[in-house]
Amino acid sequence: MAEDLLPQELRILVAVADSGGFTAAADRLGLTQSAVSHAVRGCERKLGAVLFERGRRGAVPTAAGERVAGHARRILRLLAALPGEARQAAGGTATGPAGPVRIVAFRSAAVQVLPQVLTVLAARWPELKPEVRVVRDLGRGTAGEVADGRADLALATLDATGGTLPGLLAAPLYREEYALAHQQGHPDPRGLPLVDWDENCGSYTADWWKRQDWLPPATINVSDDTVVLSLAAQGLGMAVMPRLSLDRPPAGLAVTDLGPDRPSRRVGYVTTPELARTAAVREVIRALREAPLPAGATPATEPPTAERGESRRP
CATH class of the missing domain: 3.40.190.10 (Periplasmic binding protein-like II)
Structure with missing residues (x-):
């Protein structure tokens, strides 16, 4: 049974994957290059897999490294959400969700849906800080950003994630x-x-x-x-x-x-089952469900499902 990875080790793995090298990751984290290299070797030993291909141009994640980095980002996001969730559950002074919530969307959904949702969130929960990115609807699309731990919730075309993305929760919003x-x-x-x-x-x-x-x-x-x-x-x-x-x-x-x-396509939200239980993501989902349908769209009321990607037309 593998030894548990520590949060600092997860941060190092993510920094190396995102920056493309041990030296750049060390600069980002305020560590030495040797400390980062030692930590990565320790993670590889614990997990029993090579996570990065080392070369002159830096460190490139292997298939195992990509998957581990995605899980590490999601775990770190949940760790960051823990204090606020605990205070709310304990009946503390917090009146609602606070801090960042990361949202990704493809362009037309960002233009047609998000302005109303962000307006509602700002009025209800001024301490909540949505961070929005527009991602092209190619390959694994916006759902892939959630799977890789780079976003908390995505507006996605549910029929076209470009491959099976296990472990995600998806629900349609409109057709x-x-x-x-x-x-x-x-x-x-x-x-x-x-x-x-x-x-x-x-x-x-x-x-x-x-x-x-x-x-x-x-x-x-x-x-x-x-x-x-x-x-x-x-x-x-x-x-x-x-x-x-x-x-x-x-x-x-x-x-x-x-x-x-x-033809038509379904557009909905995608998140992880764990993040769907956090106050911030719950409020984003609530605002999405309450938002009026965009012009030219019709309702899509199918129940939430595990996301299943399908092949794309060449």
């Missing part, structure tokens, strides 16, 4: 349909070239996409959905887009319904 974006007045928008962007793919559209004989392969692929809309508005192509990305269309852009079999 978002897709529509066709094209130049206003164009006589044959479905005959235009297809413009796409890197994040516009997922298991939720894959089957529908395969059935559409009129959809050609993408001739233009860009990294930002606002660029897609600009190109479509100028008649350089058409695009199949989620509705929340079409809330503020540029001049000259038209939006056309894709018909009764149009």
